[in-house]
Amino acid sequence: MQLAGARFTEASAIFGNDLSTFPSYPAEIRAPADTLGGVSTFQVHIADRDILTPGDHPDVLVAMNPAALKANLADLQPAGTLVVNTDAFTERRWTKAGYTANPLEDGTLDAFTVLPVPMEELTKKAVEETGLKGRGVLRSKNFLALGVLAWMYGRPVEPTIKWIESKFGSTPEVLAANTNAFKAGYNLGITTEVFRHTYEVKPAKMEPGTYANVTGNQAVAWGIIAAGQAAKLPVFYASYPITPASDILHELARRRNFGVRTFQAEDEIGAAGAALGAAFGGHLAVTGTSGPGLALKSETISLALMTELPMLIVDVQRGGPSTGLPTKTEQSDLLMALYGRHGESPLPVVAVGSPSDAFETTIEAVRIALKYMTPVILLSDGYIANGAEPWRLPDLEALPDISVPFQTELNSPDRYLPYLRDPATLSRPWAIPGTAGLQHRIGGLEKVDGTGAVGYDGPNHELMTDYRERKIAGIADDIPDIEVDGEEGATVLVLGWGSTSSAIHAAVRMVRHQGAKVARAHLRHLNPFPRNLGEVLGSYQKVLVPELNRGQLWRLLRAEYLLDCTRFSKVQGEPFKTGEIRDKILELIEA
Amino acid sequence: MTETTTRQDWQSNQEVRWCPGCGDYTILASVQNFMADLGVARENTVFVSGIGCSSRFPYYMNTYGMHSIHGRAPAIASGLAVARPDLSVWVVTGDGDALSIGGNHLIHAMRRNVNIKVLLFNNQIYGLTKGQYSPTSEKGKRTKSSPMGSVDTPFNPVSLALGAEASFVARTIDMDRDHTVAMLEAASQHQGSAFIEIYQNCNVFNDKAFEALTGKEERSENRINLEHGKPVTFGPNDEHGVMIFDGTPHIVEVAEVGLASLHVHDAHAESPAAAFALSRLAHGPFGPTPIGVFRDVPRSTYEADLDRQILDAQTSRGPGNLQDLVTSSGSWVVE
Numbered sequence: 001m002q003l004a005g006a007r008f009t010e011a012s013a014i015f016g017n018d019l020s021t022f023p024s025y026p027a028e029i030r031a032p033a034d035t036l037g038g039v040s041t042f043q044v045h046i047a048d049r050d051i052l053t054p055g056d057h058p059d060v061l062v063a064m065n066p067a068a069l070k071a072n073l074a075d076l077q078p079a080g081t082l083v084v085n086t087d088a089f090t091e092r093r094w095t096k097a098g099y100t101a102n103p104l105e106d107g108t109l110d111a112f113t114v115l116p117v118p119m120e121e122l123t124k125k126a127v128e129e130t131g132l133k134g135r136g137v138l139r140s141k142n143f144l145a146l147g148v149l150a151w152m153y154g155r156p157v158e159p160t161i162k163w164i165e166s167k168f169g170s171t172p173e174v175l176a177a178n179t180n181a182f183k184a185g186y187n188l189g190i191t192t193e194v195f196r197h198t199y200e201v202k203p204a205k206m207e208p209g210t211y212a213n214v215t216g217n218q219a220v221a222w223g224i225i226a227a228g229q230a231a232k233l234p235v236f237y238a239s240y241p242i243t244p245a246s247d248i249l250h251e252l253a254r255r256r257n258f259g260v261r262t263f264q265a266e267d268e269i270g271a272a273g274a275a276l277g278a279a280f281g282g283h284l285a286v287t288g289t290s291g292p293g294l295a296l297k298s299e300t301i302s303l304a305l306m307t308e309l310p311m312l313i314v315d316v317q318r319g320g321p322s323t324g325l326p327t328k329t330e331q332s333d334l335l336m337a338l339y340g341r342h343g344e345s346p347l348p349v350v351a352v353g354s355p356s357d358a359f360e361t362t363i364e365a366v367r368i369a370l371k372y373m374t375p376v377i378l379l380s381d382g383y384i385a386n387g388a389e390p391w392r393l394p395d396l397e398a399l400p401d402i403s404v405p406f407q408t409e410l411n412s413p414d415r416y417l418p419y420l421r422d423p424a425t426l427s428r429p430w431a432i433p434g435t436a437g438l439q440h441r442i443g444g445l446e447k448v449d450g451t452g453a454v455g456y457d458g459p460n461h462e463l464m465t466d467y468r469e470r471k472i473a474g475i476a477d478d479i480p481d482i483e484v485d486g487e488e489g490a491t492v493l494v495l496g497w498g499s500t501s502s503a504i505h506a507a508v509r510m511v512r513h514q515g516a517k518v519a520r521a522h523l524r525h526l527n528p529f530p531r532n533l534g535e536v537l538g539s540y541q542k543v544l545v546p547e548l549n550r551g552q553l554w555r556l557l558r559a560e561y562l563l564d565c566t567r568f569s570k571v572q573g574e575p576f577k578t579g580e581i582r583d584k585i586l587e588l589i590e591a
Numbered sequence: 592m593t594e595t596t597t598r599q600d601w602q603s604n605q606e607v608r609w610c611p612g613c614g615d616y617t618i619l620a621s622v623q624n625f626m627a628d629l630g631v632a633r634e635n636t637v638f639v640s641g642i643g644c645s646s647r648f649p650y651y652m653n654t655y656g657m658h659s660i661h662g663r664a665p666a667i668a669s670g671l672a673v674a675r676p677d678l679s680v681w682v683v684t685g686d687g688d689a690l691s692i693g694g695n696h697l698i699h700a701m702r703r704n705v706n707i708k709v710l711l712f713n714n715q716i717y718g719l720t721k722g723q724y725s726p727t728s729e730k731g732k733r734t735k736s737s738p739m740g741s742v743d744t745p746f747n748p749v750s751l752a753l754g755a756e757a758s759f760v761a762r763t764i765d766m767d768r769d770h771t772v773a774m775l776e777a778a779s780q781h782q783g784s785a786f787i788e789i790y791q792n793c794n795v796f797n798d799k800a801f802e803a804l805t806g807k808e809e810r811s812e813n814r815i816n817l818e819h820g821k822p823v824t825f826g827p828n829d830e831h832g833v834m835i836f837d838g839t840p841h842i843v844e845v846a847e848v849g850l851a852s853l854h855v856h857d858a859h860a861e862s863p864a865a866a867f868a869l870s871r872l873a874h875g876p877f878g879p880t881p882i883g884v885f886r887d888v889p890r891s892t893y894e895a896d897l898d899r900q901i902l903d904a905q906t907s908r909g910p911g912n913l914q915d916l917v918t919s920s921g922s923w924v925v926e
Contacts, residue, residue, distance in 0.1 A: 014923055159921075212922040222917055229913065236674050256904035258911030261897060263673060266699035270666040273659070273696065277639070277670025280657060281678070285670070303660050359917075393922070396913045433655035433671075433678050436634045441603065441649050443658030444642075453605065454650065 001064065004142040005042025007163060009388055011155040013213035016203030017046040020502065021388045022054035022575065027243075027326045034096040039071040046153070048202040052502040052509075054387070056577035059199070060152070062145050064088060064119070066097035073108075081113045083148060085141070087120035117188070119144050126184035130176035140174075140181035147185020153199050157186060209392040216355040216384030217244070219391065220288075220314060221251035223362025225258050226396070227312075228284045230363060231370055232403040236278035238263040238271040239288045243326045244382040245316040248288045268293035272300035272313070279309040280442075282406060282432035284366065288314035291333045292323065294377075295340065302341045304375040305468065307442045308419075308428045310404075312362075312369055317381040319573045328573025329382035331498050332549035337377040338527055338556070344465050346472040348372070349527040351379040353501040356391035358384065361524060367402040371478070372471055373427045379526070381548070383499045383575045407431040407438060416440055418452035426471035476528040482536055486519035487512070492588050493540040495565075497523040497553055500546050500576055507581035516589050526553070534561045542588050544568055546581050598623045601633065603653045609644060614765035614791035618712065619651055621771040626652075628772075629779060636679045639668040641688035644719050645712035645791070648683040662693025665700040668707045669893075676894040679779070682709045686727040687717050690746050694726075698755035703893040704783035708775075711748055711788050712765075715875075716797035729875045734796075749870040749885055752786040753863045759785035760866065760885045765792060766805050770816075770882065777884050783892045790876055801876050813876075817869065817883030822853035825879060833872065840868045842879055858887045 002023055012019050022043040031038030045055035057077040063069035065088035076082065089104050103109060104116065123141040132140075143164070150157060161179060168175040214222075228235035237260065239249040253262040261283075265271035271287045279285035289297060294315045304311045317333045319325025333340075337349045350365040352358045362378060369376040407429035411420050416438040419428050431438040440452060448455035449463055484493070485508070496504040501522045508520045521536065523529070537543050537557065543565040545554040551567035558565065568584050570576055601623040609615045626636065636654040640646035642661035649656030659667050664682045672680040689697050689711050700707060716734070717723040723736040727748065731740040752760045759781040763774040771789065778785035790801045799806075803813045815825040815833065823833040824845060832845045832853040845853065857865065866885040873880035905911075 010921060014921060016923060016925065206925045208925050210918070210922055210924050212918055212920065214917075218920075222913075225911070225916065226913055234674070236670065238670060255911060255916070256901045257908040258916070259901055259905070260911075261673060261901070263670065265666065266695050269663060270669075270696050270699065273663040273666030274670030274673070276659075277657075277667035277672075278674035279670075280637075280655075280667070281671045281675040283674045285674075299660055300663065303663075307657070393917055396917070433637045433675065434635055436632070439603075439633055439654050439656075441605075441652075441656035441658065443649070443656075444660050445658065 001040045001142055002042055004146040005044055006388075007146055007160050008149055008155065009044050010163070010213060011150065011159050012044070012046045012153075013211070013390060014159050015156055017201055018049065018051050018204035018206060018390060019044060019046045019213070019388070020051055020054045021045070022383065023386045024574070025327055034065055034067050034093045036067050036071050036097065039068050041068070041072060046201050048204045050204060050206065052506040053575070053578055056579050060149070062149065064141070064145065066094040066099060066103065069103060070097045070099065076112065078111060079113065081115065082109060083115045083117060083145065085119040085145070086116045087118050117148065122184055122188065123181050126180040127177040130173050130180060132173045132177040136174065137177065140177045143178045143181040144185040147182040147187075148189050150182075151186045151189030153201060206390070207392060211390045211392055213388050214355050214358070214391045215247070215386055215388045216352060216358045216380055217247035217316065217386070218251055219355055219358035220352065220362050220378070220380060221248045223359040224252065224284070224286055224312070224366070225255060225260060226359065226399060227363045227366035227402065228258070228260075230399040230402045231284055231366060233282065233284040235260045235286065236263065236275060236283040237261070237286045237288065238265050238274040238278070240265050240268045240271045240293060242268070242290045242293050244318055244385045245288045245290050245293075245314065247385065248314060248316070268296035269300060272297035275311055276300055276304050276307075276309060279304065279311045280307075280433070282430070284312075285310070286312040286314065288316070290316050290318050290326075291320045291336070294333060294336060298341045301347070301375050302343060302345050303444050305341070305345050305347055306444050306447070308373045309375075310369040310373050310430070311375040312366055312378060313375060314378045314380065316385045317379060319571070325573040327382065329499065329575060330548050330571060330573065331379075331381055331500070332552065332571070333379065334497075334526060334549065334552040335555070337379055344469065346469050346527065347374055348376045348472055348475055348525070349379065350376060350524060351498040351526055352384055353498060353522055353524060355384055355387055355389050357501075359391070360394065363399070363402065364524070367400070368475060368478075370402055370404045371427065372425055372475060373430060374472065379498060381499050404430065406435065408435055410437065417450045418442060419447050420450050421467065426467055426474060473528050476531050479525050479528075479530055481532040482521050482523060482530040484519050484521045484536060487517045490517040490519040491541040492544060492585060493519045493521060493537065493542070494544045494546065494581070494585060495521050495523065495537070495553070496546055497526060500548065503576040503578050503581055504546060506578040507585060510578060510582045511585050511589075514586075516586065518585055518589065523553070529560065537561060537563050537565070542566060544584060544588055546570070546576055546584070548575065595630070596627045596633070598627050601626045601653050603651055605650045607651050608647065610795050612794040613644070614714065614793070615645060615648070615712065617765045617768060618710070618771065618789055618791060619648065621768045622710075622775065623652070625772045625775045631679055635677065636681070637668075637671060638681045638683055639664045639671065640683040641685075641693055642719070643685040643688045643717075644793075645683055645685040646688060662688055662691070663696060664688070665693060665696040665707065665709065669700050669703065669705045672705050672707050673894045673897060676706065676898065680707045682707055684709065684711050686711065686713045686715060686725045686748070690726040690748060690751070698751070701752055701755040701757040701784050701786060704758050704890050705893045706783055708778045708785045709787065711786065712791040713748060713788050714791045714793035714797055715800050716793050718793045718796050722796040727875075729877070745875065747870055747874055748788045750867060752788075753867045753870060753886060757786045757886065758783045758890045759887050761786070762788045762790070762882045762885070764790045764801060764804055764882060774884065777887065781887055783890055803878060804876050804880055804882070813879050815872070815879055815881040817856050817858070817881050817885065819856055819858040819884065822850055822855050823869070823881070824853065831879070833869070835865055835868045838864065838868055840872045842872070858884045860886075861888060
């Protein structure tokens with residue numbers, strides 16, 4: 001189903017629609033069939049205008065089996081359209097999904113327009129001549145469903161057929177089966193009277209430019225490659241497979257021609273260690289993971305902080321704690337990113353806001369790491385990682401120069417001082433092995449100011465702790481002020497970070513559409529905060545902080561600014577629905 | 592660009608702070624002497640260590656160095672060596688650091704054949720934390736954390752390295768500087784991961800642990816010097832020998848079996864089976880124990896294979912172009 005969803009999305013992107021997707025799948029690779037827990041869904045929102053979210057309530061639901069119907073029917077728009085694979089509605093299967101009667105026959109679906117399609121029977125027929133046999137035959141039914149949708153929405157057929165050719169070219173019978181099933185679905189739409197109307201979604205009016213459809217993980221990977229070029233450093237990416245971050249490793253592993261070195265480590269700690277070793281050697285060192293892996297890496301991150309080596313740690317957050325909801329989204333690692341280390345160990349935290357924001361934000365995180373010689377945590381999440389949206393390509397010729405020169409000469413009359421700080425940034429020099437005359441030793445023991453020798457002296461430890469803290473705090477002078485999308489007279493500000501940005505933006509539009517006034521702001525830098533944040537928050541009567549956690553940013557704001565903001569929490573493994581945030585905003589405005 | 596250096600050139604300005612009489616001093620001197628003779632540049636040499644007494648080592652070398660965190664040195668060194676194949680990367684670690692908290696990193700570095708040289712100072716005790724039993728302490732050892740005797744079965748580090756697909760495995764003794772230097776020399780000639788277990792005396796918490804191999808009286812009876820291509824013999828007059836049958840090593844008297852029946856050591860044998868059998872002669876250095884190069888076989892290094900893939904990709908696809916990358920799964924223009 002994920003494949004069919006992705007193809008519909010690509011065809012829509014090529015057609016020129018704005019779009020937003022929300023793939024969701026179970027943690028098990030082959031989850032038990034016909035159970036609610038085993039349902040894999042792909043939600044896609046396409047529009048002829050600028051849209052922000054995958055939508056709260058789909059207009060059309062394609063249900064391949066009773067479990068899929070049961071799991072998703074509640075979300076379908078009132079009077080929405082249901083395309084149902086009738087072959088799957090046997091007593092055994094609808095019983096397994098928890099129905100006590102066949103929902104196709106007992107009136108459950110009366111409020112909807114139901115398009116019954118015997119997908120299995122039709123698929124078998126369509127595939128008959130291809131030579132494909134056995135269980136493989138029914139795998140093509142997703143393409144039949146895709147064909148039906150392509151017709152309903154007037155999607156171009158060619159891109160999908162071409163894609164099927166490129167994907168399945170090596171197995172001719174599968175290629176033929178999928179192509180036939182896709183065409184059969186499309187033709188079914190044309191020829192049967194069941195489909196009385198089609199949806200016409202014209203190309204969206206979008207800002208001029210070249211667009212590509214990207215997922216968050218893809219854009220982070222590309223951002224890492226671009227950051228390497230902008231920093232004039234070779235890229236070293238060390239990672240251990242973990243959902244939902246592995247696609248970054250996959251994408252980078254394909255890009256050897258960019259000189260990218262990927263290192264699939266023996267464990268999360270090994271990945272962090274290998275990255276740190278590469279950083280010591282003068283590479284752009286990155287390690288990627290999700291929450292459980294970030295916990296494992298924390299000791300190594302502290303070493304990076306102590307040795308003041310630049311390193312990027314990407315945390316694609318998922319539902320926690322522990323294994324939690326590994327394939328579902330959450331924003332609950334924020335406090336771990338800020339504070340999840342031993343000792344006084346501040347480091348910069350930057351958060352990706354959406355798939356189309358990921359490229360630029362990744363470069364920004366790398367810029368900070370290099371300029372301030374520090375590990376930086378870049379937060380993404382499962383929703384951003386797997387979701388796709390059109391991204392207007394930046395001018396790649398005009399990427400900022402974020403390179404930092406290596407130290408190549410002595411920085412004092414008679415010796416190299418590895419901890420002699422730049423007075424402006426408090427950053428230490430980066431002298432890499434291979435540089436004659438600058439041999440030095442670094443490590444986890446406290447360093448003596450300047451010389452970097454081992455120092456057990458108390459006042460020196462306090463001085464160094466203070467340096468490390470001020471270095472990170474000072475980055476606030478080097479990041480933009482937070483911008484408010486405000487309205488004169490608004491009393492409520494909605495502040496978000498990370499993947500809630502799209503739902504917040506859409507909710508604010510809805511509220512304004514209803515005639516109420518509301519302001520909105522989005523935080524990219526979570527540590528340090530933009531200089532003007534306290535002032536901005538203080539200028540509103542109420543500040544609403546929607547988060548897919550139990551109020552982690554909310555807690556930080558209260559601690560930092562002594563402000564009584566309003567927490568709005570959701571931890572269901574799913575993004576906010578626009579309507580949920582809209583209702584909360586209206587409630588605050590009216591209160 | 593090598594220059595002639597002396598041992599002093601390889602000494603850092605840091606005061607060496609091991610306990611007086613520690614075996615680490617001897618190893619440090621051996622390594623510094625060896626480095627001076629090797630003729631590599633100090634700036635192209637990196638020592639990475641973990642945590643423990645031995646892991647202070649990098650501070651005393653006038654090279655690049657990192658004194659990292661407990662057990663992680665092989666991971667950090669792997670990243671460095673893969674990123675910078677031009678460097679000579681050495682790991683200094685101990686029995687607790689390498690085999691307990693860092694066991695996973697060690698075995699994976701071995702199997703990958705990353706070009707790092709691992710010097711494992713094995714003193715069979717936790718020294719820096721003041722005397723607990725380690726993963727190489729003999730069973731029954733009484734320490735602060737095992738007052739009634741340890742119930743842990745120890746690792747045999749050489750067996751472990753051989754099992755981890757190491758392409759170079761050797762063992763030496765701190766006090767025997769010539770032998771130590773010979774092992775360092777062989778390891779440095781080897782392309783890929785090299786593992787050297789160095790029996791190192793902790794005179795404070797586990798003194799005379801290696802007496803069987805270092806004591807004036809005992810050593811000639813117990814030291815089995817492995818030499819490639821030679822029958823394995825030992826004893827003051829080489830009167831003892833080693834035979835391997837059914838995969839098991841047996842100590843025999845040369846006079847009884849004849850020299851021709853003895854196992855002839857082949858460090859370059861493709862199969863590590865015989866080397867493994869030799870490593871099982873002694874489970875702890877309390878009786879006849881082999882030292883020397885157990886295994887030294889050529890295998891391509893991780894970083895060479897990786898760099899070849901990069902070269903191949905750049906040759907076949909051209910150097911990466913960002914514009915092509917970001918449009919690789921399709922793009923469209925909005926006027």
